[in-house]
Amino acid sequence: AEPHVPDFPGMQQFAGRVLHTCEYKCGEEFAGEKVLVVGCGNSGMEVSLDLCRHGAKPSMVVRNTVVHVLPKEMLGVSTFGIAMALLKWLPVQLVDRFILAAARLTLGNTSRLGLRRPKTGPIELKNLTGRTPVLDVGTLDHIKSGKIKGGRSSEGGDEGRGQARGRQGGAAVRRNNTGDGLQEQRAVLAQGWRGCLHKRRHAQNPFP
Numbered sequence: 449a450e451p452h453v454p455d456f457p458g459m460q461q462f463a464g465r466v467l468h469t470c471e472y473k474c475g476e477e478f479a480g481e482k483v484l485v486v487g488c489g490n491s492g493m494e495v496s497l498d499l500c501r502h503g504a505k506p507s508m509v510v511r512n513t514v515v516h517v518l519p520k521e522m523l524g525v526s527t528f529g530i531a532m533a534l535l536k537w538l539p540v541q542l543v544d545r546f547i548l549a550a551a552r553l554t555l556g557n558t559s560r561l562g563l564r565r566p567k568t569g570p571i572e573l574k575n576l577t578g579r580t581p582v583l584d585v586g587t588l589d590h591i592k593s594g595k596i597k598g599g600r601s602s603e604g605g606d607e608g609r610g611q612a613r614g615r616q617g618g619a620a621v622r623r624n625n626t627g628d629g630l631q632e633q634r635a636v637l638a639q640g641w642r643g644c645l646h647k648r649r650h651a652q653n654p655f656p
């Protein structure tokens with residue numbers, strides 16, 4: 449797969465350096481800097497957390513705010529492992545209900561952070577559309593405490609996916625709508641990858 453760097457119009461207007469998550473190594477070099485992170489998939493969440501831990505000030509821009517965030521582990525056991533084990537005995541819908549109850553207990557109500565859950569459960573949704581849940585490794589805590597700022601890209605949202613990707617990403621970078629008016633010095637694009645996996649995922653009807 450290849451890094452997905454949409455060729456969007458706002459990119460030229462962004463004064464700082466832009467890099468893709470594949471070029472991102474460690475948050476150390478970003479210490480003290482405001483950094484824009486575009487995309488809230490697993491990479492965007494992990495990069496934001498790493499930046500935060502290294503004293504940078506990440507702001508995330510999110511296009512599709514309807515997403516399942518699950519704890520990566522529950523009491524030290526991988527959520528994915530638990531889900532797979534339960535699926536041997538129980539139907540998908542029931543395992544989804546269990547996972548969601550556990551997520552609610554450990555992460556709280558994610559919609560208060562602007563991340564609303566899809567109506568379909570995480571495993572069923574994965575089976576239907578290929579969209580994987582976002583596995584939280586501590587990023588949500590920093591979003592809650594305000595150390596990681598969140599903003600929604602101005603255009604589009606939960607519909608108009610696919611074709612409009614580049615344009616919306618442009619708007620996201622241009623707008624810098626995360627609060628204090630200070631321009632981010634650098635942006636990390638966490639918009640995923642282009643490859644066979646991507647094509648397969650978007651060939652089917654996207655959620656909902």
Ligand SMILES: NC(=O)C1=CN([C@@H]2O[C@H](COP(=O)(O)OP(=O)(O)OC[C@H]3O[C@@H](n4cnc5c(N)ncnc54)[C@H](OP(=O)(O)O)[C@@H]3O)[C@@H](O)[C@H]2O)C=CC1
Pocket residue numbers: 454469486487488489490491492494510511512580583601609612613614615616617618620638639640641
């Ligand atoms: N520890 C782990 O388990 C990890 C797993 N991974 C996996 O690797 C794969 C790739 O992950 P990742 O690199 O995060 O990519 P993903 O495809 O999972 O996430 C990309 C994110 O960028 C957004 N995005 C894409 N294009 C645009 C655009 N033009 N404008 C604004 N937002 C945009 C997507 O939003 P939208 O939903 O709107 O399309 C989505 O939130 C995934 O399967 C992921 O689960 C990656 C890192 C760690």
Ligand SMILES: O=C(O)C(=O)Cc1c[nH]c2ccccc12
Pocket residue numbers: 518527528531547570571574580581583
């Ligand atoms: O991104 C990964 O590594 C996953 O395994 C994602 C995933 C797919 N289905 C799940 C059910 C519960 C927890 C994680 C996943």
